[in-house]
Amino acid sequence: MSAGNGPGTADIENGTRGISVVHVSIPNQAIQVQPVIQANPTVIHSAGNYQTIQVVRVAAVDEDLSSDDSDAKRRREILARRPSYRKILNDLSSPVKMEDDSNSSQSQDGEYVQGGTLQLTAHGDATPATQGLQTLTMTNASPTSASNSTGGTTIVQYAQGPDGQFYIPVGGTNVQAYQIPGSLAQGVVMTGSPISSPQHMSEEGSRKRELRLLKNREAARECRRKKKEYVKCLENRVAVLENQNKTLIEELKALKELYCQKDA
């Protein structure tokens, strides 16, 4: 859909689940861009003499969708779960690429940093580590992680004993038994005795659980970070639209005055 009224144009793309992405193009001279908005390339794309902003439109609960039963169902779906931030950001055609496991994100100063899901990379000699600690790098893990962190990258130290178990130091002094299943530790060559007995099975189960919790912990942190970023993005859009609204109101006022003068 496209609407061209006066100096500006608007295109609406139907997104998923009641979300529409509205592309609004208005002349450069009709918009004053605040620095904070310019710092966020997801908001404004410049095309010649026009600035294009995108407005996410989320259908209100009672809006339009309530026309029939299928719409009611759709509405329930919307209420049940909003689309993921990844999806929303993709819909916005944002430079914030959320592709597969290589999510990107925006840092506080507007710079985009590489981020994403837990990515384990082995460093050093991955042979049985009775000779010392090995490290795993977790890309874009939270700085508040229990492990050592440097600017979005968390280093997890571990040691592998002669029994094939991996040990992760806890609190710098304690060493907690922790075996990383081979299928889950990407890029890490796992050695160790085969696990078959019921006791080993239960140990394996609890280790799997621990690993799942660890990964989910990291995922939750990442999700919160993305959510904050998303909210920040929306706030920026609000600022843009308020500014645009103000400018248009002033323009309208000026045109009215001009018209009245001409009429008198």
Next chain:
DNA sequence: ATAATGCGGCGTCATCTTAC
């Protein structure tokens, strides 16, 4: 000084989404 309150972050669980 201390209780009350609000806020933000965290860990976990359950469930949904996505990729294969």
Next chain:
DNA sequence: GTAAGATGACGCCGCATTAT
């Protein structure tokens, strides 16, 4: 269909601010 990732919901905790 399944495994792994993403995210909403919940409860907990620590910290800052405010009221008493």
